[in-house]
Amino acid sequence: MTQIDEFKHALANNRVDESKYFKIRQKRSCKKTVSDKQRKINHLSSKQKKELIKLHADMDKVMIANSKVTRFSDEKQTKRDAKKGNNGKLGVEGIWSSVTFDRYKRSCRTFLKYCYENFDHVKTLRDIKPRMVGGFIQSLLDKNRSAKTISAYVSAIRKLAESSHKAGIKGHASLVNDKHRSMIPDARKANRRRGSVGGVGYTLREAQIIVKQAARLYSLYEETLLCVLLYGCPRLSETLKISFDQIDYDKQCIRLNKKNQNKNNRPRMAPLPPFVMEKLKQLEVYFPNKQTNIWGRMSEKQVRKLVKSCATHGHVKFCSVHDFRKAGLIWHSRQIKDWSKEHLVAAIMQFVSADVKLNPFIQRNGTLSPKYVPDQLLKRQKRWLMNQYLSQLLGHSRNDATSPYKNF
Structure with missing residues (x-):
């Protein structure tokens, strides 16, 4: 199949994906039934x-x-x-x-x-x-x-x-x-860890293998979905509601700002590496309506089947789709390791500027001031700033929110 044929197949209203482990037969008008x-x-x-x-x-x-x-x-x-x-x-x-x-x-x-x-x-x-x-x-x-x-x-x-x-x-x-x-x-969050009993989720290498299998077995449509899950660290329910009008190519991020898109309706941005943004650009030409959910035609169950299929073909143990966030956190931790304090502070301020409620006014020294102020953040240790960046990336404000994703 040519690339255009693959896109047409992936975006068809009545799509049929078949392999030894993965099979979807769905019409958009079908009513979901649970046995x-x-x-x-x-x-x-x-x-x-x-x-x-x-x-x-x-x-x-x-x-x-x-x-x-x-x-x-x-x-x-x-x-x-x-x-x-x-x-x-x-x-x-x-x-x-x-x-x-x-x-x-x-x-x-x-x-x-x-x-x-x-x-x-x-x-x-x-x-x-x-x-x-x-x-x-x-x-x-x-x-x-x-x-x-x-x-x-x-x-x-x-x-x-x-x-x-x-x-x-x-x-x-x-x-x-x-x-x-x-x-x-x-x-306590410090005692939690991602992954079920006997497992610790995906390593970064395992998650990247799953993405490569999606590129080999399916099309750019499925590959880009898994890339966004891995490198942007959104939750699955949030990802399925992403549309092209939320993508900011200049700042290399996706703005998750729709009502009822995020957990607790907490808007945020998901930064993505340039190679993922390029994949999104290739997909965009097939979506004349920029408000259309890019992966809205897929259900959460279908995405799990997709990941399970790619994990099986890549000889990786399937954990859960949510554990892509753990692997993504590892990738971002390596990226920000050599950042300066000024770079980290600028990135944190970009996170909290996504919505006014992310940087509320609090009492500080008897006066009201924003919770996050560059001058105050620069006084913090670099380790604290790195944890704050990763917490904001996951959609949390507390630094200990990263603990479950680091514990093995």
């Missing part, structure tokens, strides 16, 4: 499936009623507006992000499925009791789940309790109590 096996409910009877689905539907209703996710407008209230005093993120009622809403919903469905399968007479939300929460946390501990995972599940259950309590289930005011919180292991 009982994928839901892990194929062992239940028809009656039990209906009861569990009804339980999930009841949960959806109360969480939707507690959702604050609406279309963006200048007068729209945000989570920051709902904060109580100086409580930070604590005590904010409602769900304010569509990404967070989806994550809570998935976690709560897993929790309700556990309750339905392990306790008798669980058919409505009113039947959920505190002892079931304790049993669920213990089951996660028995499976050797990480402290971060367990903490995320408990946060979702707390939001479910808040939602159902507002819907009239008064007993859920104490659904998650202090005993449950004491069961959660220490979840």
Whole structure:
């Protein structure tokens, strides 16, 4: 196939990609279906499936009623507006992000499925009791789940309790109590690491092998996608929403600034090396509408299959798509190692200038001033500046956010 034929094949509405390990047959108009096996409910009877689905539907209703996710407008209230005093993120009622809403919903469905399968007479939300929460946390501990995972599940259950309590289930005011919180292991960021038990994600070399296999087996379309994931360090959900109007060729970066594109709606920029920008330029001519999501025709599941296929052909153990961020962090760490402090400060200021809320005013020596000021940053040690650069690259503001990606 010529390069033009490869592009037409990759961008076709009804694309067929076949190899020994990778196969996609999708029409854009097709409705996505999830099998009982994928839901892990194929062992239940028809009656039990209906009861569990009804339980999930009841949960959806109360969480939707507690959702604050609406279309963006200048007068729209945000989570920051709902904060109580100086409580930070604590005590904010409602769900304010569509990404967070989806994550809570998935976690709560897993929790309700556990309750339905392990306790008798669980058919409505009113039947959920505190002892079931304790049993669920213990089951996660028995499976050797990480402290971060367990903490995320408990946060979702707390939001479910808040939602159902507002819907009239008064007993859920104490659904998650202090005993449950004491069961959660220490979840300090410094102790975390990327990768499942027995694995540490991809090395930089392994990630680059996967990208090379995409170039060999597929087309520039798939290769560029994996290059952006590796060298720009965006999350997968963020990557699939990138369009060409977000690409800044002069500053060699992608501006991730769409509403509901990023985690916690935190806009940022993803710097890319020149050779990746050249690949994007080659792709751009096939997209007359610059607002079209470049890889929007691919689902997250399809990208995972793509990476798994390339990992298999490259004789690399498949970990997860998110672990490209770990390999990308290694690459950027090597790039900035020889930078001067002035260069690092300029790069950090470019990160925080992506949006006004990334550089808020804080009290410093009794006066209000921006959190990040070049003169103040230059007083910091170079190691701190490097960690701050990498944290901003990942979409975080705290320096310890890089620890999970460095631990082996």
